[in-house]
Amino acid sequence: MSTIRNRTTLLAATTTAVFALALTACGPDGSGTRSSGPETGSTSRAASPTASAENAGDTTDGGATGGTAGSKNPTGSGSASDAKSASGSGSGSGPASGSTPACTTKDVAISAGYQGGPPYTHIVLTAKNTSGHSCRMNGFPEVQFLESHRENVPAVAKSKPGAPVVLSAGAPAYALVRLSDGGKDADTEPVFAFSVGLQGSSAPATVKAPGAEGIAVDSTKWATGYWTFELRNGADDF
Template sequence: MRTFRSRTTVLAATGAAVFALSLTACGGDGTGVRSAGGGAGDTTVTVSSSKSAGSSEVVGAAKGSDGAAAQGGKSVGGGASAAAPACTAKDVSLSAARHGGPPYTHIVLTAKNTSGRSCTMTGYPEIQFLESHRENVPPVAKSKPAAPVVLKAGAPAYALVKLSDGGAHEDNEVVTDFSVTLQGGGMAAVAAPGQGGIAVDPAKWATGYWTYELRNGADDF
C-alpha cells in the first residue's frame, strides 16, 4: 500500500506540473501569445479567447519582419504607409506637350505632384476638347496600370492622348486650350502645346490612364 500511495503522489504531482505549464503558456487567464514561427521577424499576434462563445479575436497588434505594428491592415510603424489619398486638381500641376513628330497625332499630359505629400492618381484624365462635344475623351483599357499610381511629393505621372490620325481633315478642329478633370476631384484648364494649337478629331481621339511612365505596347494607340 505504501508503494501504491507513493506512485499516486508522483503521478498527481506530475499532472499538476503539466497543468501549471499549460496555464503559463496561455497566460494563466485564458489569453496567450501565439507565434507563427520561432525565428526573428515572425508574425506575432496576441489572441484573447472568448469563454462564452469559445472563439478568439485579435486584441493586439501584428508585427511584420520590418518591426512595424499594423492595425486593421494599415501600417502604423516604420514600414509601408497607409494608402495615399487621391490626387485632386489642387494637388498637381497639369501641362501638355507634343508627342512624336509631324504629323502630330498625340500629346502627353503631365501631372506633377505639388502638394508636398504623397497622393494617388486615380484612373485616367477626363478630357473635354470641344464645347460642342460634352462627352469626355474615351479611355483605352489596355493602358490601365496593374497597380495604383502613387506619387511622392514632386513626382510626375503621365497620360498619352490621341488627338487624330494626323494631316488635314474636314473633321479636325483646332484647340488652343482644353479642360482636364481628375477623378480624384477638381478640374483645370490646360494650354495646348504649339503656337497654332492642336487639331483634334472627335471620331479618333482617346486617352490613356495615368502611369509612372509611357510604356511601349500598353500606350500604343
C-alpha cells in the same frame, strides 16, 4: 509409561506458561499496535496507490493545464507580437498607397505638348506636383475636349501601371492621349483648350492645347492612357 506421561504433561504446561508469558509481555498496547498497525499499513498501502493515481492524475492534468497555459502564454504574446509586427508592416507600406492623399488639380500643374511630329495624332499630358508634399495620382486623366461631348475620353487598360503613382514634391507624372488618326478632315474638330480632371478631385483644370492652331480631335478615335512615371513602349502604344 507413567514417566513419559508426566514428561508430556510437564512439557505441555511449560509451553503454555511460555506462551502466556509472551502474551503478558506484549500486553494490550502491543496487541493494539499489532492489530491497528496492519490495518493502518493496509490502509496506507491501499491509499498509496490511490494517492499515487490521484497524484499522477494531478500531475497529468497539471501538465496538460500547464502545457495549455504554456501554449496560451506564448500564443498570446506571439499573437501580440505578430499583431504589432503586422501593424508595423502595414504602417510601413501605407504611405506608398493608402495614407498618401490623392492629388487634386490644386496640387499639380498640368500642361500639354505634342508627341511626335506632324500629323499630330497624340499629345502628352504632364502633371507636376507643386504642392510641396507627396500625393497620389489616381487612375487616368478625365479629359473632356469638346462642349458637345461631355463624356470623358476613354482609357486604354494596357497602359495602367503596376504600382500606385505617388509623386514627391516637384516630381512629374505623364499620360499619353490619342487625338485622332492624323490630319484635319471632316471627322475632326479644332480644340484650343480643354478640361482635365483628376480622380479624387472635384474641380477640373483648364489646359491650353499646344500650338498656335490648336489640336484636331476625333471623338471616334480619341483615347487616354493612365498616369505613369514615364511613357513606356508597348503599354503606351495606342
